[in-house]
Amino acid sequence: SPVLEKMVVTRVMLVGTAEPWSETVVASEEAGLVRKMLVDEGDKVRKNQTLCIQDASQLRLKIEAARAVVAEAAANQTRAEREWGRLKRLYSIKSVSKKAYEDAQFAAEAAVKRVARLQVDLYTLLDQVKKKVIYAPVSGTVVERHTLVGQWLGKGDPVVTVTVMNPIRVMVPVPERYVSRINKGDSSQVIFDALPGRTFKGVIDAIIPRADRAGRTFPVRIEISNSKGTIKAGMLGRVTLLIGNPHKAILIPKDALVLSGAGKSVYVINDQTAHLVQVKPGPAHGSLIEVEGKLKAGQKVVIRGNERLRPGQRVKVVSGIRGDAP
Structure with a gap:
């Protein structure tokens, strides 16, 4: 057989694993009892979609009481400011003592501060009620549910785990002899054992500059479009990389x-x-x-x-x- 001389591009096939583009554990911002779970494992969710609702009945009672207190304090503020205004006019014509005028001024200013403080308390309660409804921070798929209806959630406890699967990434350990000859943005081809007969186009999204000490390989992230959700996390992918120039x-x-x-x-x-x-x-x-x-x-x-x-x-x-x- 003849010896040939041709222009070639070096290709290497390496094995990697498909991973979600991101994985978010959605946690409770407030402690409380779970009243409704609106999603389950496997459900697709949109950003800002309601996932879980906690009981807020006690908070709502506190809000009603706080609003009544704020209204009463505001009425007291109005009366105190009106009295201060009246004494201010009288003091200007020397019809009341300075002490009476200053006492009215102090009472009016104290009433203003009390209303402001009570309003802060009310806004805090309203914010707590708002946080009793837990929303999806991203669009993705629920892969794990951590709580059930009737369960008590502490502040910061996990509710669900949401993964973003489009795009999906394949993490490939690239030997050190090749890593200096590839670049971010280089194209690649990926086939999956679980999806026979199909070839997916990928792009090198990141080259992690820290080697595995045992194998002397560098993690390389391949980005692949996965709009139909065909590729699942954990699938074995065989990645063909172009090494260097022709x-x-x-x-x-x-x-x-x-x-x-x-x-x-x-x-x-x-x-x-x-x-x-x-x-x-x-x-x-x-x-x-x-x-x-x-x-x-x-x-x-x-x-x-x-x-x-x-x-x-x-x-x-x-x-x-x-x-x-x-």
């Missing part, structure tokens, strides 16, 4: 490689005589493989019976056997 390479059939004392070698035919040439194998391209060594395009290499050959042995060349082009 380059000229010497290609031979994989079957031409033999194991010799010096490593990998091939038998080159010259004048119907087999000559052993040591090579260094590189990436594969279908049935062909890149090699480095003293080979030139057009030379003939043995691909059948080469395991039994010896250097200098005479051979009979059979034409018509070729490797696949990359």
Whole structure:
């Protein structure tokens, strides 16, 4: 089979795992009893959709009482300000003492401060009631429900877990020998064992610059559109990455490689005589493989019976056997 020289792009296939784009544990902002759960596991939710309602009956009673107190305090404020105004006029014509005037002023200012303080208390209660309704912070899918109707929720207790599955990401451990030759934004192809016959286009979204010490691999995040929700979290993905730029390479059939004392070698035919040439194998391209060594395009290499050959042995060349082009 002839030795080929072609422009090729190095491709590597690595195994990764599909993960949600994000995962949010929605928690209760206030303690309280769960009155209604409006979603279940597997439900799709929209941002700001109601997920859970806590009991707020006691708070509403407190709000009614607080409003009555605020109204009474506001009426007292009006009376105090009116009295202060009356004494202010009288004091200006020396008809009342300074002490009476200052007492009225103090009473009016105290009434204003009391109304402001009571209004803050009322607004706090109203905010607490508002927080008794728990909303979805993002659009996504409920993957776990942490509470039930009738259960007591403490402040900060989890209610549901919502995941964003579109886009979805595939996390791939990339060996250190490749990581410097890929870039954010590079395209990739992903196939999933659970989705036979389908190929998905992906884009490198992030290259995490911290290696796994055991395997010397770097986490790389591949972003894939998943608008139909076909890809599920946890699916095994086989990711094909393009490594570096197109380059000229010497290609031979994989079957031409033999194991010799010096490593990998091939038998080159010259004048119907087999000559052993040591090579260094590189990436594969279908049935062909890149090699480095003293080979030139057009030379003939043995691909059948080469395991039994010896250097200098005479051979009979059979034409018509070729490797696949990359």
